[in-house]
Amino acid sequence: MIALFDFDGVVMDTEPQYTAFWNQKGMEYFGVENFAYTIKGQTLVQIFEKHFPGREEEQRKLIAMVDDLERNMIFEYVPGAFEFMSSLKTAGIPMAIVTSSGKAKMGQVLQEHPELAALVDVVLTGEDFERSKPDPDCFLKGMKHFRATPEETLVFEDSFHGLSAGRASGARVVGLATTNSREAIAPYCDIVIDDFTGFTINDIL
Numbered sequence: 001m002i003a004l005f006d007f008d009g010v011v012m013d014t015e016p017q018y019t020a021f022w023n024q025k026g027m028e029y030f031g032v033e034n035f036a037y038t039i040k041g042q043t044l045v046q047i048f049e050k051h052f053p054g055r056e057e058e059q060r061k062l063i064a065m066v067d068d069l070e071r072n073m074i075f076e077y078v079p080g081a082f083e084f085m086s087s088l089k090t091a092g093i094p095m096a097i098v099t100s101s102g103k104a105k106m107g108q109v110l111q112e113h114p115e116l117a118a119l120v121d122v123v124l125t126g127e128d129f130e131r132s133k134p135d136p137d138c139f140l141k142g143m144k145h146f147r148a149t150p151e152e153t154l155v156f157e158d159s160f161h162g163l164s165a166g167r168a169s170g171a172r173v174v175g176l177a178t179t180n181s182r183e184a185i186a187p188y189c190d191i192v193i194d195d196f197t198g199f200t201i202n203d204i205l
Contacts, residue, residue: 001205002153003088004142004171006041007099009158009179011085011116012075012109015040019179021069025062040179041133041161043100043126070105075112078178080196085119088201096142097123098155100132121146133161136169143169154204163188174204 009015019036026035030051039047044066048059088095099106103125110117122145124138131137143153150170157163158176166173167188175189182192191204 002094002096002143002146002148003085003156004096004098004139004153004166005085005120005156006158006162007097007101007106007109009040009078010156010176011078011081011097013078013178014073014075015158015179017069017073021065029058037160037180041100041157041159041165043102043132045126046100046132067104070101070108073105075109078176078195080199082115082119084196084199085116089119091201093201094146094148095120096145098138098142099124100126100138102126133159134164134168136165139165139169139171143171158185160185160188172204 005011007014008018018040022036022039023034026032026038039051044063048055048062052058052062085095097106097120106123106125110123122142124142124145126132128141129138139153139155143150153169153171154174155166155169155171156174156176157166158179160180163173163175163185173189173191175185175192176196177185177192177194182194186192193199
């Protein structure tokens with residue numbers, strides 16, 4: 001058994017910070033509300049290709065703003081996440097973080113939280129994948145790293161793109177209702193939890 005964790009909204013409760021940022025940009029650039037929910041789980045490259053094609057100046061500005069956001073971001077664990085991951089470590093279950101975030105951000109995270117670095121076996125970032133979520137490439141690479149099959153894999157996700165990627169990979173999917181409602185994500189998951197409080201591996205095995 002292996003466990004693959006998305007990062008934002010799964011391990012750390014950073015999604016409200018991204019949501020506020022991208023909703024503001026959605027109104028500023030497109031005059032649409034809730035823009036953040038259309039791009040969650042995707043890399044900047046993917047966001048730019050779909051929503052800002054050929055707009056190099058806007059892309060440069062957004063990269064600078066996202067860099068500034070992430071440099072000043074508050075990284076706090078989703079309730080129960082550290083305890084749950086620690087229990088998996090104790091049980092000898094290999095773990096990876098599989099995220100659309102970049103290496104620079106994740107390097108900052110692991111520097112601020114060395115205890116997290118000690119828990120996981122590998123951190124796979126957006127630079128490691130040819131195709132972004134909802135494509136399952138990221139989770140398939142996580143399985144390949146551990147030489148595990150989909151049947152041996154648990155995926156923990158919160159965004160629709162991430163949940164779809166987990167389902168497409170063939171893994172069992174635990175959906176966290178940290179970003180979207182339980183009812184909205186339920187069709188994409190094998191099990192839905194609000195957070196990791198009181199959750200154990202026996203709840204899904």
